Structure formats: C-alpha cells, structure tokens
Amino acid sequence: MAFLSLEGLSKHFGTHVAVDGLTLAVEKGEFVSLLGPSGCGKTTTLQMIAGFVEPSGGAIRLEGRDLLAVKPAKRGLGIVFQSYALFPHMTVAENVAFGLEMQGVAAAERTRRVGETLELVGLGTFAGRYPRQMSGGQQQRVALARALVIRPQILLLDEPLSNLDAKLREEMQIELRQIQRTVGTTTILVTHDQAEAMALSDRLVVMNHGRAEQIGPPHEAYERPATPFVASFLGRTNLVNGTTVRPEKIWFATSGLAGKVRTRIFQGNHWLYQIETADGLVTVIRQNTGEAMPGEGEAVHLAWAAT
Amino acid sequence: MKSAPYLLSLPALLLFGAIVIIPLVMTVLLSFHDWGQYKGIEPVFVLKNWHEVFTDSYFLEMFWRTFRIAFFVTLLAAVLGAPEAYILNRMKSPWRGLFLLVILGPLLISVVARTLGWALLFGGNSGLINKALVSMGLISAPLPFMFTETGVIVALTHVLMPYMVLAVWAALQRLDPQIENAAVALGAGPFTVLRRIVLPQVMPGILSGAIIVFALAASAFATPAIIGGRRLKVASTLAYDEFLNTLNWPLGAAVAVLLLVALVAIVVGASRLVERRYAQVFG
Amino acid sequence: MSRNGPIALIYHTLFVIFMLAPILVVCFVAFTPEGYLSFPTDRWSLRWFYAIGRYPEFISAFWRSLWLGALSSAIAVAFSVPAALAIGRHRFRGRDAMTALFMSPLMIPHVVLGIAFLRFFTELGLGGTFVGLVLAHIVVVLPFALRLTLASAVGLDRSIEHAAISLGASDRTVLRRITLPLVLPGLISGWALAFINSFDEVTMTVFIAAPGTETLPVRMFLYIQDNIDPLVTSVSACVIAITAAALIALDRAYGLERLLVGRSVDGR
Ligand SMILES: Nc1ncnc2c1ncn2[C@@H]1O[C@H](COP(=O)(O)OP(=O)(O)OP(=O)(O)O)[C@@H](O)[C@H]1O
Ligand SMILES: [Mg+2]
Numbered sequence: 001m002a003f004l005s006l007e008g009l010s011k012h013f014g015t016h017v018a019v020d021g022l023t024l025a026v027e028k029g030e031f032v033s034l035l036g037p038s039g040c041g042k043t044t045t046l047q048m049i050a051g052f053v054e055p056s057g058g059a060i061r062l063e064g065r066d067l068l069a070v071k072p073a074k075r076g077l078g079i080v081f082q083s084y085a086l087f088p089h090m091t092v093a094e095n096v097a098f099g100l101e102m103q104g105v106a107a108a109e110r111t112r113r114v115g116e117t118l119e120l121v122g123l124g125t126f127a128g129r130y131p132r133q134m135s136g137g138q139q140q141r142v143a144l145a146r147a148l149v150i151r152p153q154i155l156l157l158d159e160p161l162s163n164l165d166a167k168l169r170e171e172m173q174i175e176l177r178q179i180q181r182t183v184g185t186t187t188i189l190v191t192h193d194q195a196e197a198m199a200l201s202d203r204l205v206v207m208n209h210g211r212a213e214q215i216g217p218p219h220e221a222y223e224r225p226a227t228p229f230v231a232s233f234l235g236r237t238n239l240v241n242g243t244t245v246r247p248e249k250i251w252f253a254t255s256g257l258a259g260k261v262r263t264r265i266f267q268g269n270h271w272l273y274q275i276e277t278a279d280g281l282v283t284v285i286r287q288n289t290g291e292a293m294p295g296e297g298e299a300v301h302l303a304w305a306a307t
Numbered sequence: 308m309k310s311a312p313y314l315l316s317l318p319a320l321l322l323f324g325a326i327v328i329i330p331l332v333m334t335v336l337l338s339f340h341d342w343g344q345y346k347g348i349e350p351v352f353v354l355k356n357w358h359e360v361f362t363d364s365y366f367l368e369m370f371w372r373t374f375r376i377a378f379f380v381t382l383l384a385a386v387l388g389a390p391e392a393y394i395l396n397r398m399k400s401p402w403r404g405l406f407l408l409v410i411l412g413p414l415l416i417s418v419v420a421r422t423l424g425w426a427l428l429f430g431g432n433s434g435l436i437n438k439a440l441v442s443m444g445l446i447s448a449p450l451p452f453m454f455t456e457t458g459v460i461v462a463l464t465h466v467l468m469p470y471m472v473l474a475v476w477a478a479l480q481r482l483d484p485q486i487e488n489a490a491v492a493l494g495a496g497p498f499t500v501l502r503r504i505v506l507p508q509v510m511p512g513i514l515s516g517a518i519i520v521f522a523l524a525a526s527a528f529a530t531p532a533i534i535g536g537r538r539l540k541v542a543s544t545l546a547y548d549e550f551l552n553t554l555n556w557p558l559g560a561a562v563a564v565l566l567l568v569a570l571v572a573i574v575v576g577a578s579r580l581v582e583r584r585y586a587q588v589f590g
Numbered sequence: 591m592s593r594n595g596p597i598a599l600i601y602h603t604l605f606v607i608f609m610l611a612p613i614l615v616v617c618f619v620a621f622t623p624e625g626y627l628s629f630p631t632d633r634w635s636l637r638w639f640y641a642i643g644r645y646p647e648f649i650s651a652f653w654r655s656l657w658l659g660a661l662s663s664a665i666a667v668a669f670s671v672p673a674a675l676a677i678g679r680h681r682f683r684g685r686d687a688m689t690a691l692f693m694s695p696l697m698i699p700h701v702v703l704g705i706a707f708l709r710f711f712t713e714l715g716l717g718g719t720f721v722g723l724v725l726a727h728i729v730v731v732l733p734f735a736l737r738l739t740l741a742s743a744v745g746l747d748r749s750i751e752h753a754a755i756s757l758g759a760s761d762r763t764v765l766r767r768i769t770l771p772l773v774l775p776g777l778i779s780g781w782a783l784a785f786i787n788s789f790d791e792v793t794m795t796v797f798i799a800a801p802g803t804e805t806l807p808v809r810m811f812l813y814i815q816d817n818i819d820p821l822v823t824s825v826s827a828c829v830i831a832i833t834a835a836a837l838i839a840l841d842r843a844y845g846l847e848r849l850l851v852g853r854s855v856d857g858r
Contacts, residue, residue, distance in 0.1 A: 052752050072755045079756045085749040089771045098767075099757030150757060315676035316688060319669045319732070323691055326725050330706035331698075337709055391605045394598045406602070408841055410609050415786050416833045419810045420826035424612025426818060427619055427627065435615065465612060526699030528793035529807075533814055543701035543793070550705060550797065560709075563702045570699060 001064055003028040003186055004049075004154060009058035011044050011210075018044045020210035021058070026154075026188065031180055033189045033197035036207035037233070042190040043082075045207075046156050049188070050079055062153065073102075078147030078185070082159045084139050086131040092118070092142050093127040099150040117149040120179060137168045144176070148183060155180070155187040161196060173199055194234050198222065206230045222246075238282045245304050247272075247285040252294060253303035257282075261298050275300060338561035348556055356561035366545075366562070370569070373541040376460055376531070377524035383464045384520045388471035389513050393505065395472070396479045407476070414469035422530045425462035429453045429534070458534045459541075463524050470523065471516040478512025514581045522574050526566065542566040613830055620827035622820050638824035648825055651809040655789050658720070658805060662727035663784035666735040667777055669728070674736055675769075678743035696733045703730065704797030711798060718800025726798055730791060731784035738783060738849075742776025779844050786836070 002025030011019040019041040026032050034042045047053035049060060051072030060067040067075065087095050093114050100110045118124050121141040131139055140160055147155060160176075161169045177200050180187050191197050197204055198218040206214045206221060206229075214226040225231035228244070237244045240257065248270075259277035271293055273284040282302060286293060294300050338356055341349040360366045395406055413421060428435045429452035437449035452458035482505070490504045528543040535541065540548070542562060549559030594602070622628050623635035642648055676682075677689055695703065707726045708717070716722040746769070754768045792807040799808050806829065813822050840849060 050752070050756060052755075072752075073758050073760060075756070076758070077756055079753065081749040081753060083747055083749055085747060085753040087750060087754070087768060098754065098759075102758035102763070146753070146757070312676035312680035312682045312685070315672040319673040319692060320688065322669055322728070326707075326710070327691075327694070327729055330710035331702075333709050333713070334702065334706040387605065387608075390598075390601065394594050394602050397594050397598075404841075406606065408837065408846055409606060411846060412834070412837050413609060413613060415790065415837055416613065417790050417792070417807050417810070417826070417829050419792055419807050419814065420616060420829050421612055423810075423814060423818070423822065423826050424614075424616045426814070427615045427823070428612055430627070462612075465608065468609065522697065522699075526701060526793075528701055528796075529811055532811070543699060546701050546705060547796070550708065556705075556709070560705060563699070563705045566699055567702045571697065574697065 002026060003030075003063060004067075004188075005061045006045075006049075007059040007061070009045065009048060009060065010056045011041070011048060011053060012056045017210050019048070019055075022207075022210070022212055024205060024212065024215060026186060028186055029184050031177075031187045031189070031200060031202045032205060033191055033201040033203075034205045034207060035191060035194060035197040035233070038192060040207045041210040042192070042207060043158055044210075046158050046188065046190050049154075050077055050156055051075055076150070076153050078150060078152030078155045080140075080143045080147050080155070080157045080160045082162065084131075084143040084160075086139055086142055086146070088131055090130075091127065092123065092129050092131070092134070095131070095142055096146045096149050099146065103150065113149055117145045120148070120182070121145045122175075136163050137172060140164065140172065141175075144179070148179070148185070152185060155185045157187065157189045159191055160189075162191070162193070169196070176200065198234070206233060208233075236283050236285075240277075240279050240282060240302075240304075247283040248287075250282065250284045250302050250304045251286070252284075253301050256301040256303035258299070258301055261294050261296050261300060264293070264296050275302060277302065334560050335564055337557055338564050340557040342555050342557045356558045359558065360561050360565060369540055369545055370542055370565070372456065372539075373525055373543075373566070374569075376456060376463065376541065377521050379460050380463045380467060380524040381517050381521040383460065384468050384471040385513055385517050387464070388468050388516070389475045389509065392472045392475035392479060393501075393509075396476065410472055411469045413465075414473075418466055418529045419533070421466055422462055422533045425458070425465065425530075426453065426533055429458050453534065454536045454538045456535075456539065459531050459539065462530050462534050463527055466527070466530055467520045467523050470519045471513075474516025474519065475509055475512045478509040482508050511581065511585045514577075518574055518577050518581070521577075522570055525570055525573075616823050617827045617830060619820060620824040624820070627818065627820060627823070638820040639828070641821050642825055642828070645821070647804070648806070648809060651804050651806040654720070654803065655806040658723055658727055659785040659788035662724050662788050663731055663735065663781045665724070666728050666732040666784050667739065667781050670732060670736040670739045670780065671773070671777065674739040674743040674773075678740050679746075679748070692736050693733045695730045700730065700791070700793035701797075704794040707794065708797045718798070718803055720803050722798055723795065723803060723805070726794060727788045727791065730794060731788045734787055735780040735784040738776050738780035739773060742773040745776075746772050775844070779849050782840055782844075783849055786833075 004026040006022050006024045009019060009022045010017070022041075022045060024032070034045060036042055044053055048055050049067070051068075051070070055068065062075075087098065090098070096114045096117060097110050100113060105113070114127070115124070118127060121144055123138060123141055123145065126134065126138065126142075131142065134142070140163075143160070157176075161172050164172060173196060189197070189200060201218060203216060204214070204218050204221050205212050208229050214221050214230045221230060222234050225234060225244070231237045231244050236247045238247060238250070257277050257279065259275040259282065262274045262276045262281070264274075265272040266288075268288070270288050271286045273286070273294075275282045275284055284302065337348075339352050339354070341351050341353045341355060343349070391410070395403060395410070398406065429437075434449075434452065436452065437446075440446045441449065450457075452461070486508075487500055487504060490500045495503065526543055527541070528547065531539070531541045532544045532547070535544065543566065546559045546562045546566070549555045549562065553559075618629055619627060620638055621630045621634045621636070623630060623633045623637060673688075673692060677685060703726070707722065711717045711719070711722040711726075716725075750772070751764050751768055754764045759767065790807060791805075792811050795805050796808050796811060799805060804812070806825075810822060810825060810829075837846065840846060
C-alpha cells in the first residue's frame with residue numbers, strides 16, 4: 001500500500017476543470033515533482049492535499065486513512081509556500097518555533113529543535129532576525145526550516161525556488177535534495193521548471209490541463225515520453241520522418257538527411273544549430289569539444305540512432 | 308463557510324440599518340408632514356413642503372446659488388491645485404514631505420478655525436486683504452468679501468483644496484516617471500510633455516478630486532454660515548435655519564432631502580461619465 | 591526627476607502663503623493685547639489665552655470632544671474589523687452594495703445626517719445626549735476606519751494564515767497570533783483618522799448637541815455666530831497648535847500620505 005495516494009482527485013471551479021481525475025501513489029521517503037505549464041492545476045492539487053481547497057471529487061489517503069476527514073490544522077504536513085508566507089512580525093526563531101508551540105512542545109525542547117533545524121538549513125546565526133532583514137534565499141530556508149521542524153509526514157513545496165536567481169536556485173536545489181536525503185521526508189514539489197524537477201525528483205508527474213500525462217522517473221519520461229506534450233515539455237524535440245528525436249541525439253554525418261545550416265549559436269559548453277531540411281527546421285545540439293564545426297550556410301547531412 | 312462574510316459584516320449592517328437607514332427614511336417621511344406656527348408638526352401626508360420648495364423662487368435661487376458656488380470652488384481648486392500637486396511631486400526629498408504636510412495638514416485642522424482666519428482676513432472694510440490691495444494700489448475702494456459669494460468661494464476653495472491636491476498627487480504617484488523621460492528623449496519640450504503626456508494621465512485624478520470637492524462644497528455648512536452669514540443662504544444653512552430657528556422641520560427636511568438627491572444624482576452621474584471615459588485606457 | 595523652474599517656485603510660494611495665511615492670521619490675532627480684534631504690533635500678550643480659563647464651557651467642550659472622538663473611533667474600528675475581513679477577503683453576493691452602504695456617510699451631506707439624527711434621537715428620547723453624539727459619530731467616522739482596516743486586510747497574504755494552520759494552529763490562534771497583529775497598524779491608523787474626523791465634525795453635531803453636550807467645534811461655531819472677538823481666536827490657536835502637534839506625530843509614525851491617500855498598510 002502506498003504511503004500517500006490520490007485517487008481520481010478532481011477540482012472544478014464553476015465550469016472550469018482545474019484538476020481532472022488525478023491518480024497518484026507516493027511511496028514513503030519518495031521525492032515526487034508535479035511538473036507542468038502555468039495554470040495546469042499544480043497548486044490546486046497541492047492545496048487539496050494541504051486541505052485549503054476542497055476537492056470536487058476523488059479521495060486522498062494517507063497510509064490508508066481518509067485524509068479529507070482530517071482538518072488542515074491536524075494533517076501534520078509541512079508546507080513551503082511560493083511566497084514563503086513567513087510571519088513578518090516574528091523573528092526567525094519565533095517563526096520556526098511556532099509549529100512546535102502549537103504541538104505543545106516544552107520550551108527547552110523547542111529551543112533545542114529550533115537551533116538544530118536552523119543549523120541544518122545553514123541559518124544558525126540568524127535566529128534573532130526578522131524576515132524582512134533577510135535575502136530571498138535565506139527567507140526560503142527559514143520557510144523550509146519552519147516546515148521541517150515539526151517533523152512532518154509529508155513536505156509540500158509550491159515553487160519554492162521560483163523567486164531566486166539562477167545561481168542561487170541551483171545552490172538551493174542541491175541543498176534541498178541533501179536535506180531531503182538526510183531527513184528522509186516524503187516530499188512533493190510543485191514546479192514549472194523541468195530542469196529543476198528532473199534534478200531533484202525520484203519521479204515526475206507531468207501535468208497538462210489538470211490531467212497527469214505521464215508519471216515516472218525523470219530519465220524515463222525524458223527518453224520515452226508518453227505523449228507529444230511530455231516530449232516537448234521536457235526539453236527540445238524534433239519531429240523528423242514522423243519520429244521525435246532529441247536535438248542532442250542528432251549528429252553531423254557524411255550521409256543521411258541533407259540540409260543547410262541556417263543559424264549557429266555558441267552557448268559555451270555546446271553549439272545550437274538550426275538546420276533547414278526537406279522535413280522542415282531541425283534543431284541540433286552538439287557538445288563543444290574544441291573541434292571545428294560546420295558554419296552558417298554550409299551544407300550538412302544529419303544522422304541519428306533509430307529508436 | 309458560505310455564510311462567513313455575512314456573519315462577519317452583520318454587526319456593522321445592523322448598526323447601519325438601525326441608525327442610518329431608519330433615520331434617513333424618517334427624514335424623507337418628515338418632509339411630507341404638515342407644519343403650522345401653533346400646531347407644530349402634524350404627521351399627515353401632504354405635498355405642501357415639496358410644492359413650496361419647487362415653486363417658490365426663493366428656494367430656486369438658493370439652490371442655484373449653492374451649486375454655482377460649488378462649481379466655482381471646484382474649478383478654482385482644480386486650476387490651482389493640480390499644478391501645485393505636480394510641482395510638489397517634482398520636489399526633492401525633505402521639501403516634498405514638508406510641503407505635503409503643510410498643504411494637506413490644514414485638512415485636519417478644524418473648519419471653524421480655518422474659516423475664522425478668512426473672516427479675519429476679509430474683516431469688512433478694514434480686513435487685511437483689502438488693506439494690502441489698497442496699499443499696493445490694485446484697488447481704490449475696499450472690496451466686499453464678507454457676506455458675499457466671492458468671500459464664500461475663496462474660503463471654501465481654501466478649505467477643500469487639500470482634497471484636490473491629494474487626488475492629483477495620488478494620480479501622479481501611479482505615473483511611471485520614465486514615461487516623461489521617454490517623451491523628452493523623443494524630442495518633446497517641457498510644455499509638450501506636460502500637455503500631451505502628464506495631463507492626460509492625471510486627468511482621472513483631477514476629475515475624481517473635482518467630484519469630491521464639488522460634493523463637499525455643495526453640502527458645506529460652517530464656512531458659508533460664518534462668511535455668508537444670515538444674508539447669504541445656501542441649502543445647508545437654510546435647512547439649519549428652518550430646523551433650529553423657524554422650527555419648521557418638515558420644510559427643512561424637504562430642503563435637505565432635495566440637496567441629498569440632487570447631489571447623489573450629480574456625483575453618481577459624473578462618476579459614471581468619468582469611469583466610462585477612462586475605463587478603456589486605464590481599466 | 592527634473593527640477594522645478596523659477597516660475598514654478600514662485601507659484602508654489604504663493605500657494606503655500608494662500609494655504610497658511612488664514613491659519614497664521616488666527617494665531618497672530620490671538621496674541622493681541624487689545625480688547626478688540628487687532629494685530630499685535632508693538633506688544634504681545636497672553637491675556638486672551640488666560641481668558642479661556644474664565645469660560646469653562648470651552649474647557650469642558652474640549653474634553654467632551656476628546657472623549658467623543660476616542661470612544662466613537664474605537665467603536666467604529668471594532669465594527670470595521672469584521673466587516674473589512676468580510677469585504678476584503680470574500681467574494682459574495684451583495685458585497686459591493688454593502689461596501690457602498692458603509693461608505694455612504696462620506697457622500698451624504700452632514701446637514702442631512704444632522705437633521706436625520708435630530709429627528710431620530712428626539713423620537714427615541716436621546717436628543718441632546720452624549721450617547722446620541724457617540725452613535726452619530728460612529729456612523730460618520732466609520733468609513734475612515736473601514737478604509738484603512740480594509741487596506742490592511744486586503745494587503746494580508748492569505749498563505750501566511752494557511753502556513754499557521756498547516757503548523758497546527760486553531761482558528762482562534764490564527765486570529766490572535768497572526769491576523770490581528772498583522773492588521774494592527776492599519777487599525778491604529780484607522781482609529782487616528784477616525785478620531786481626527788470626529789474631533790473636527792461640526793455640521794452634523796451642531797444639530798444634535800444641546801447646551802450641556804456641545805463639542806469644541808460646535809461651541810466655537812456658535813460663539814462666532816454671535817460675535818467674533820479675540821477669545822475665539824485664542825481658542826482656535828490652541829486647537830491649531832494641538833492639531834499641528836498631532837499631525838507631526840502622526841506623520842512621523844505612519845506618514846501622513848499613507849494615512850490620507852489610504853495606501854495599503856503592510857505588516858511592517
Ligand atoms: N479560486 C479559484 N477560482 C477559480 N479558478 C481557479 C481558482 N484557483 C485556481 N483556478 C484556476 O484553476 C486552474 C489551475 O490553477 P493552479 O493555481 O492550480 O495552476 P498552477 O498549475 O499552480 O499554475 P502556476 O504555475 O501558474 O502557479 C487555473 O486555470 C486557475 O485559473
Ligand atoms: Mg501555482
């Protein structure tokens with residue numbers, strides 16, 4: 001039996017169907033990402049698990065028990081909101097201690113666990129600060145600490161990294177994965193960034209129009225996309241001879257599909273080509289190995305491995 | 308869950324129902340009651356007061372004066388206040404805050420004290436303004452300000468000016484400062500920028516300020532009562548006299564209700580017009 | 591930001607003179623040593639300030655105005671908070687109509703309100719009583735209180751409360767520990783704005799106050815109606831000084847602009 005299971009979960013807003021019969025089983029300790037374009041129902045799904053949105057149909061079970069019958073305050077979930085939702089009138093330590101206080105944890109124990117958790121997220125020296133005195137990345141870690149300190153059964157993360165710049169986001173991704181590994185909490189992450197989802201998760205749920213298009217490990221979804229939508233959402237694709245081929249799986253050969261280089265863009269570790277062929281424009285990505293590469297206007301032949 | 312907003316607003320709703328709606332309805336009813344010097348108020352249904360208000364040229368002239376004063380006050384406030392708000396907005400940091408305080412502050416000082424200041428400045432023939440004007444050689448004989456429409460208009464413009472500056476100021480705050488620079492970069496002179504770029508964008512602010520000033524000017528009481536005195540009546544001072552001097556409450560109620568209805572019609576109509584005019588651009 | 595030219599600065603100077611002249615004139619005349627209205631030229635005197643002490647009705651009217659303002663504003667805020675939470679955070683049938691109703695005292699001429707309350711309170715036997723004054727003032731200051739509480743209720747991020755709930759807080763705890771502290775600055779500035787408006791209200795109050803329950807502006811107004819003499823200028827000068835002090839304090843604490851323009855007041 002799965003740890004957390006969503007069974008035919010739906011949500012209608014008037015006539016609009018935000019989530020449409022979503023079924024998903026999450027194992028204990030697993031890291032699952034809900035991935036999809038804006039408005040596909042990710043936040044709504046997460047809010048239904050958290051209890052802030054009431055489902056129109058379907059069931060949510062935690063270890064076989066009906067979670068919908070449990071009040072949001074009693075579900076024992078740790079949530080990191082997109083806006084962080086830190087309590088602006090409380091210090092970092094007070095923010096993190098709040099959940100423990102609600103559980104009636106004694107003061108001494110509370111102080112110890114708050115200190116421990118702040119160390120875990122690397123904010124040991126920030127306990128006395130107010131949220132507004134901290135950077136976006138630090139606030140995000142406070143939000144994470146606040147959710148983790150109550151030792152939640154499940155951690156729900158709603159685009160926690162989307163407000164950060166690229167470099168900080170990468171650092172936080174690594175940190176998040178490490179923390180999740182150490183603590184071992186079952187985690188559901190919502191994101192519309194496919195790179196982030198693939199980097200962090202054990203399994204992906206690729207959503208579109210409120211439905212799960214594919215559920216599986218990242219490399220499987222990438223290599224064997226179940227639908228054209230999944231293929232195009234998880235990176236670039238080419239449609240040649242009726243098959244989809246990833247741009248990095250195409251190479252320049254002496255024979256094969258003939259074409260002409262229309263544009264060539266240098267991107268540091270790789271080259272990005274647009275090739276005009278009889279089948280239309282084909283995107284090709286080649287690693288930058290230092291070798292000479294075809295220039296714009298040159299005639300080329302394309303080859304790829306049959307799948 | 309569905310009833311939560313109703314439950315939350317219930318106390319305020321009950322309060323308003325009991326002490327706003329009921330008294331207003333009672334006032335409307337009162338305007339249909341009869342009144343006599345000796346018999347007092349008689350709770351019957353007559354159209355006497357309304358007939359009197361609509362046919363007696365005294366009331367017609369008085370309402371006409373009320374709205375004429377309100378119109379000129381609004382015009383003056385817009386013409387004088389909007390440029391000041393613009394200048395204020397272009398000031399550097401400490402001055403901006405200081406002068407904003409100086410100009411908006413009077414809003415919070417008692418109307419009676421402010422109007423008293425104008426009464427002192429006007430002060431019959433010996434008032435400070437007339438002395439200054441005569442000594443500068445601008446006029447030969449003192450101008451009458453007390454008990455005149457001019458005096459009421461000047462004092463009311465002063466009393467209501469902060470509302471106009473506030474409305475235009477708020478509109479200016481929403482303006483993207485880069486837009487002016489963009490226009491300058493395209494070769495527009497300062498006057499063109501003002502007329503073609505700034506003015507159209509702050510127009511909704513000026514108009515909403517004008518609606519507020521007009522409504523407050525038409526219903527102003529203390530200022531016309533002090534500057535206009537017994538001789539120059541407007542709707543609200545007339546209603547006051549009917550209530551507290553003549554004691555003809557039903558007639559006073561009719562004047563007040565008419566003022567309310569006329570004002571609501573003008574304000575709602577004007578707001579609709581402004582909204583329709585600007586909805587497309589700024590919606 | 592470009593600078594203002596000389597013409598603009600001249601205009602600005604004249605404008606400021608226009609705004610300040612009547613207020614300064616009142617303050618000057620208050621210091622006259624003469625028994626009639628005049629400017630103190632060679633000699634300043636406090637005699638008219640001492641004279642206030644011989645008119646206890648001004649003193650008692652001042653205290654009454656203070657109490658009336660404090661009490662009616664506090665009650666108005668108490669009514670505003672739940673209403674603001676309803677209007678600011680729910681979409682429901684009749685929401686716009688309800689908002690218009692609560693804001694209507696801004697639009698109804700105060701003469702009309704005065705007449706309506708005079709009639710209503712006379713019928714109820716509350717004519718000329720302090721209770722009547724409080725009820726009437728609650729109504730006229732409620733829009734100001736509501737506007738600022740509404741701004742802070744709207745500005746409040748819903749997910750902050752959700753965060754508290756997800757950590758196990760009960761509805762009451764959320765209200766007490768999260769919602770109220772976050773809207774508190776809005777409540778305080780709403781109270782302050784309501785207080786100032788109550789303290790200045792004269793048009794409506796003149797109808798419903800009786801000789802024993804006159805507020806300070808009403809007393810000043812009625813006094814001026816009979817005669818303008820240096821006494822009323824010294825009383826006005828005191829009112830102006832007190833208001834100016836309160837104004838500067840408020841400006842320091844919240845920013846006058848935020849108070850008057852009614853910008854959203856966040857949790858900071
Ligand atoms: N309270 C609501 N009332 C009506 N429609 C809603 C409501 N909440 C969400 N929706 C609609 O449901 C759909 C899914 O919304 P949701 O917030 O779950 O999207 P999302 O996948 O999280 O998108 P994003 O990546 O932009 O956050 C959207 O079309 C949205 O407009
Ligand atoms: Mg979302």
